[in-house]
Amino acid sequence: MTRTLYSGNRNASSWAFRAWLALREQNIDFKEIIVDIRRPQRWKNLADIGSFSPPAAVPVLVDGESVIYDSSAIMEYANELGDGSLLPKDLKLRAQTRSLVAWQHSTFGKVCGCLSFESAFYKQKKQPTISEVNQAAWVYSLWEECLIKHGGPYLVGDLSLADIAFVPSVLRLQAHCPVSAKFPLTKAWMQRLIERPHVQEWLTDAYALEPIYCEGYYSS
Ligand SMILES: N[C@@H](CCC(=O)N[C@@H](CS)C(=O)NCC(=O)O)C(=O)O
Incomplete structure (x- = not known):
């Protein structure tokens, strides 16, 4: 196996996820090395990646002589190594999918x-502010529009890089x-995404870890 993904802690590295x-x-074979990005070891470990x-960040995929860094480049590479099904065949739909990925x-x-x-893994969640509730509702309304426009079950029809980016x-x-x-399609889409076996595999490990508390979470 010459392909190695340097990823991050399951409950901290959304980009590696x-x-x-x-x-x-895409059923790509790879070996995984989890880089501990918690403080204070974070600095030495990321310097090593550098x-x-x-x-000097994770994720990084090393495939033979190639060093592929940045999650979006790795996602595109995974799609091309695999069957290509994570980007739509239609040119405009593909551009829309890439727009969603780029926005994220x-x-x-x-x-x-x-x-x-x-904070998704904290046992004690804080009460969201009104602004946070409104921002989330705005995003849910946009996801709902995508699901209506493309007919689901995922944002642009079939599962795509856009869905993966938003997990x-x-x-x-x-x-x-x-x-x-008000957003029934979004609710069902979120559930569908979370229930995917590979998402569950990552989350099972993430929930088993000691939470990593971010400064200011409870006071904001
Ligand atoms: N744009 C990068 C962001 C990667 C990133 O920020 N990774 C975090 C861990 S989740 C990291 O390694 N940060 C180190 C740093 O920014 O110094 C990507 O998509 O891969």
């Missing part, structure tokens, strides 16, 4: 920014701001 999930959904991958990748972290991926956000948002009956 996306890359790992795309590889798994010795072969310029961003670029600015989606600002949506309920204090509700981190780590960590689905977990952190729904853990704090449950979807209302």
Whole structure:
């Protein structure tokens, strides 16, 4: 096995989760090395990653001589190594799928920014603020529109990179701001995503870990 994914702690690395999930959904063989990104060991461990991958972050996929860094590049690579089914054949639908992935990748972290991926695993959840509830409802309405437009069962029809990209956000948002009956398709889509066997595999490990508390979570 020459393919190695350097990933992160199951309850902390949302980016590694996306890359790992795309590889798994495409049945790609890989060895996994979990890099401990908790403080204080985080700095030394990521510096070590920096010795072969310029961003000094996880995930990184090393495939023979190739070093593929950044979750979105790994997700695209997984799709191309596999059967290509995670991007639609139709040009415009493919562009829309990539737009959703790019949105998640670029600015989606600002949506309920204090509700981190780590916080999805806290036993004691904080009460969301009104702003967080409104932001989550706005996102749910946009997901609902996608599901109506493309007919489901996933955001652009069949399971795609867009669904995979949003899994960590689905977990952190729904853990704090449950979807209302106004968005039935979104509610069913979230459930469908979470129930996927590979998602469950990651989550079983994540819930078994000691939570990682983020500063300011309970006071924001
Ligand atoms: N854009 C990168 C983000 C990766 C990232 O921020 N990973 C975190 C762990 S979840 C990390 O390694 N951060 C180290 C740092 O930013 O210094 C990707 O999609 O892979």
